[in-house]
Amino acid sequence: MELKEKLVASFMAFENRGNVDLDSKVHQVRTEAFEFFEKNDFPTKRDENWKYTSLKSVLKHDYNVFPKKENTLEFKDVKKYFIHDLDSYKIVFIDGVYSSFLSETTHEGFDICLMSSALKMEKYSGVMEKYFNKIAPKETLTSLNTAFADEGAYIKIGNNTVVPRPIQVINFSTGAEKDIIIQPRNLVIVGENSQVQIIERHQSLTEDHKTFTNSVTEIFADKSSIVDYYKIQNDLETSSLIDGTYIEQQEKSVVNVSTFSFGGKLTRNNLVFHQQGSRTESNLNGISILDGKQHVDNQTLVKHNSPDCESNEMYKGIYAGKSKGVFGGKIIVDQIAQRINAFQKNNSILIGEKSEINAKPQLEIFADDVKCSHGCTIGQLxxxxxxxxxxxxxxxxxxxxxxxxxxxxxxxxxxxxxxxxxxxxxxxxxxxxxxxxxxx
Amino acid sequence: MLKIKNLHASINGNDILKGISLEVKAGEVHAIMGPNGAGKSTLASIIAGKEDYDVTDGEISLDGNDIMELSPEERAHKGVFLSFQYPVEIPGVSVTNFIKTSINESRKAQGLEEMPAKDMLKMIREKSDLLEIDRKFLSRSLNEGFSGGEKKRNEIFQMAMLEPKLAILDETDSGLDIDALRIVANGINKLKSKDNAVIVITHYQRLLDHIVPDFVHVLHDGKIVKSGTKELALELEEKGYDWLKNI
Structure with a gap:
């Protein structure tokens, strides 16, 4: 069966599992997202945004859509995938299922817990209505994730709170479920004057089976908050990752997202910032070091919707072997976004004779008093x-x-x-x- | 120590060195002077092993061993040091860590253990004092944002740390003010011994007031057109290079 058909066939069963009230808002959002996915299908190279990245080789496998059972892992076997010398909270999933054994969550002072609880428990319904799927765009892969949104990290920090330890969010796949599609859905809400640091990782532990991860994260940064989000992408060559991270920032907030791509067969990062308050700062950093036939596609979009804001973007890539990099950096400055300062830099070094980079900076400026600069270099040592x-x-x-x-x-x-x-x-x-x- | 015989070299089909022969013995200081484009820096680079040039003829040996087939790092391990006219900036690597790496790579190549941290620190302290280098300077990223003078002083600091057998100083005096020149020259003089040798490449006499050469060679159009003692440098200072072109 084609992956799409399989997903379509699975949706009913998914909604009838009873983990979410069928009268709830969440159910409604998921159903709408599902319909969008069904109608629009996976993107192809004919789509402008996917010109240099083909999903064909990823979609051809017969992925298991639901994990059948709870799989376990010994900490000692996966320790190396944690930043283990770091005192941290941990939210760990194995084949898409929460592992309480490997996790360390909390509700004391703030919520560092599970999306599955937040989606179905009554006490979170107000928060869900306000935030869930509010900034994730209507795109097929994002909609697919929304349709099957069930598990992931739920992080909610109130006002005036500094989370004392970083949070590690790790998704393992074991191969116990054969080829598998995992769709983590994370929600991060950070209150006024609060601070949090998050490290995210997707890790396959099997070379015998394929893992296809389609992850979506929504981040809401309220006034004067500071959010640091680190993505470690160093997966096996049997794994592919589509990541969508969508961020909304209020006045004077600072959000830093760093993406480190060292592995995986195919990685696509869609990173979008919405600056909804004045004097916000968005920092986007990336390093890709690829070899073999690895492929990493970083698509970033910064929407300057408010005046007096800043964005700094710096992506570096080192491409060996036959690896391929794609960079698309789009900056849109709204008419009201005066006196903004947007900086973008993309530098690549090709060390493989058959390595390749496609870079495309794109600036759309509708305000007249702005400072935008971008630089793009491709070179050798x-x-x-x-x-x-x-x-x-x-x-x-x-x-x-x-x-x-x-x-x-x-x-x-x-x-x-x-x-x-x-x-x-x-x-x-x-x-x-x-x-x-x-x-x- | 260093023997160069009939060295010819070209780059992209342009002949740059057209038959250079030079012998440098342990304990000696040689100065190579000459106008721009004479081939001075090319000669220095080729001795140090730069691969961009086609060596079409000739030999270079160090202590009787042919070094033509050796990589730049292998030559460094055998005691060749080139102080660059334009040292490269390496952001994120401190002067201290760079020199540690450099020393330990050489030791590794010689089958020695890494230098103990304590000895390394002591040596760094001694040598930085010798060149009147501020300690803060040592934790800065290598050459990044250094002034011309700082870069040159840093080159000589590295030389002091590596204790080469043969040091080639390519226009070390350019970019140095009078005081810095005196300090750097003083440092070089203190590093001199009967067992090592120095080749000083310069346009001007002024460095040679401080580092007194045993021999002076004039390079012009890829050839050594005149050799002499330190008096030759003075003569050049007075007359310029033009009179040599007709020799």
Whole structure:
């Protein structure tokens, strides 16, 4: 059966599982989203936004739509996928099902818990009505996720609260369910003057079976809040990920999203910021280091809908082997968004003879008093710099890695959690296949 | 120590070096002077192993061993050091960590253990004092945002740390003010011994007031057109290079 047919056939069963009241608002939203998906189907390369990324090879597998049972994992076996030296809250899912054993959630002072509870429990219905699916766009993959929205992280922070520990959200797939489609749905609501840090990861543990993750996250940042969101994408080559992250910011809020893509067969990130209050700041950072036949597509959109705001975007990519990168950076400045400052930078280094990058900056400016700058470079390693390092006794391979480190450094410097920074550095060294232990 | 015989080199089909022969013995200081475009920096780069050039003829040996087939890092491990005219900026890597990596890579190549952190620190302290380098400077990213003078001083600091057998200083004096020049030259003089050698590449006499050469060679159009002692440098300062072009 085609994946679409299978999903269509599964929807009824999904809604009849009884986890959500069929009279509820959530049910209504899911049904509408389902109808949209059914009508519009998966995107193809004919869609302008998907010109350089084909889902064909991802969609051809016979994915299991519902996990049948609760699978378990031993912490020691998956420890390395956590930032384990970091004191944190944890929300962990195995094959799409919550693992209480690996998680550490809380309701004390704030909610760090499960989307499934938030979707079905009466006490959350007001919040759901206000926030659920409010900024996720009507696009087929997002709608598909909404239709099957069931499990994920639910994080709600009230006003004037600094969450003392970062939150790790990890989705494992084990292969116990054969090929599987997982559709995490996360909701993050951060109150006025509050702060939170979130680290998100999708990790397959099997090379025998395919994982297709279609994840959607909505983030609401109220006045003067600060949200740091880190995405670690370092999955096996049997896994593909479509991620949609949609953010709405109120006055003076700061939201930073950093995306680190080192693995996976195909990764597509749709990242959208809506600046709904004046003096907001949005920072988008990304590093992709790819090899083999990996494919990463970063599509970002910053909508400056308010005056006196700022956005800073910096994406760096290193492409080896036959890997392929796509970058689309769109900035839209509304007529009322005067005195905004939008900065975009996209730098790529191609080190594989058959590697490829397609970059497309796009600026649409309807206000007259704005500062927008963008720069896009595609290059190779600087031979003179390489010679300089070699002449100091550093072997060519290490010298190359050192230069690539230096290339990605300004993005790395944005990471605010030291343990995470050190992990990402080590991962970069590993991706570059060197054993460099710089203390920096 | 260093023997260059009839060296010819070209880049993109343009001949740059047209038969250079030079012998540098341990304990000696040689100055190579000459006008712009004479091939001075090319010669320095080729000795250090830069691969962009086609060496069409000739030999280079170090301590009797042919080094032509060695990579730049292998030459560095054998004690060749080139101080760059335009050092490269490496953001995110501090001066200290860079020099640690550099030293330990050389030690690794020689089958030695990494230098203990304590010894490394002590050495860094000594050498930075020698060149009157502020400690804060050492934690900055390598060459990033350094002034011309800071970059050159940093090059000599690296030289001091690596203790090369053969140091080639490519226009180390450019970008230095009088005080910095004195400090850098003083440092180089203190690093000199009977076991190592220095090749100083410069346009001007002024560096040679501080680092006194045993021999001076004039390079013009890819050839050494005149060699002499330190008096030759003074003569060049007075007469310029034009009179040599007709030799």
């Amino acid at each position: 600087d031979e003179d710099a390489l010679f300089y390092l070699q002449s100091r006794g550093i072997p060519k391979k290490e010298a190359k890695a050192l230069l690539l480190f230096a290339f990605g450094n300004d993005v790395l410097e944005k990471i605010k959690i030291p343990q995470l920074k050190s992990r990402i550095r080590k991962q970069i060294a590993k991706s570059l296949k060197v054993n460099l232990e710089f203390e920096w």
